[in-house]
Amino acid sequence: xxxxxxxxxxxxTTCLFAGSAFADGRIAVALQNPVAxxxxxxxxxxxxxxxxxxxxxxxxxxxxLTAVACKALAKEVGPVxxxxxxxxxxxxxxxxxxxxxxxxxxxxxxx
Numbered sequence: 001x002x003x004x005x006x007x008x009x010x011x012x013t014t015c016l017f018a019g020s021a022f023a024d025g026r027i028a029v030a031l032q033n034p035v036a037x038x039x040x041x042x043x044x045x046x047x048x049x050x051x052x053x054x055x056x057x058x059x060x061x062x063x064x065l066t067a068v069a070c071k072a073l074a075k076e077v078g079p080v081x082x083x084x085x086x087x088x089x090x091x092x093x094x095x096x097x098x099x100x101x102x103x104x105x106x107x108x109x110x111x
Contacts, residue, residue: 075103
């Protein structure tokens with residue numbers, strides 16, 4: 001019984017540490033055009049909540065801070081002006097590649 005409890009505790013500890021290793025934190029995205037309505041989009045394994053001209057993911061895995069994830073988001077909400085987290089941001093070249101996949105004719109909020 002003690003061995004099973006020890007194994008369960010070790011597995012739980014491993015999961016807790018692995019979970020924190022995969023989470024990179026918050027990613028904020030500035031959109032070139034605001035979205036018409038609050039929208040949730042999954043891109044790069046992260047859930048982005050888009051409202052107005054900003055999309056935010058509060059618990060994104062590190063793979064979500066890439067041009068590939070940016071492309072997936074841009075396909076849904078339109079061109080991206082900035083894409084970054086606490087540790088890094090996409091540069092101008094990455095944003096250009098990202099926006100090549102941007103959804104055309106995205107409905108924007110009226111001003």
